[in-house]
Amino acid sequence: MTTASAPAAAVPAPPTKSLTAWLLDLVIWGGVAALLLYSFDAVNLENLPQLFAGSDTVNNFVGELLRPDFANWRLFVAKMWETIQIALWGTFLAVFLGVPMGLAAARNIAPVWVVQPVRWIMNLLRSIPDLVIGLLFVVAVGLGPLAGVLAIALNTAGVLAKLFSEAVESIDKGPVEGVRATGASKLHEIMWGVIPQVAPLWTSFALYRFESNSRSATVLGLIGAGGIGQVLFDSMNAFDFRDVSAIVIIVVIAVTLIDLLSQAMRKRLL
16 A cells, blocks of 8 residues: 655745845945944044054064063062952952842833833943043042052942843743742842742852952052052163063963953853
């Protein structure tokens, strides 16, 4: 007994874009290209060949950088450790501030009359560069690591609060509704329905920001906010490029070790 073979499945047609979509893409990417061309002179890209002109100044600079001087390595390591401590405390305070702001800015658990003002505060903290905040704190509390800690804390708090709120808005509603069904209060819903879902992601965000803050704290030292940045700035002003090279190497090693440690911790959490 023979059976009729089933008809071959029709091959779906490849996806196509409408003329409107093509025109929109052309406008967007054409606009980006036009903006790049328009900005060519504004950023002095025509002077780029001077970087490879082989002048005596450049040759001397490169030659000094290739011969790092580690005679003061104890000072450099001590200042790098101070920089890491600035980043650590700044990140800790940022998490301390970011958690309540992140919860208050989440539209699925907070009323709109709370969400909007908190989001304005978050935007304000993120929009002001940490260098500017650092200068304000240098004036307020004086030169030293405290100004760097406070600058990192405020700027990072705005960033983490936004990330924390977005994580809360993407949670599964089931556990929250289950806690609510027991007659629990709003605080218990957050403690037992929200926090367990977002805690690993929040920790990952905080670790990532700690990595970034380790680099930011180095730059804050340039304005007198403590850490190795001040030593780097002094060496640059003295044209002691061998010390500059040694400092850069120590910074790279420290940041690399922090990145590796952070990656290992994230893998255990996610």
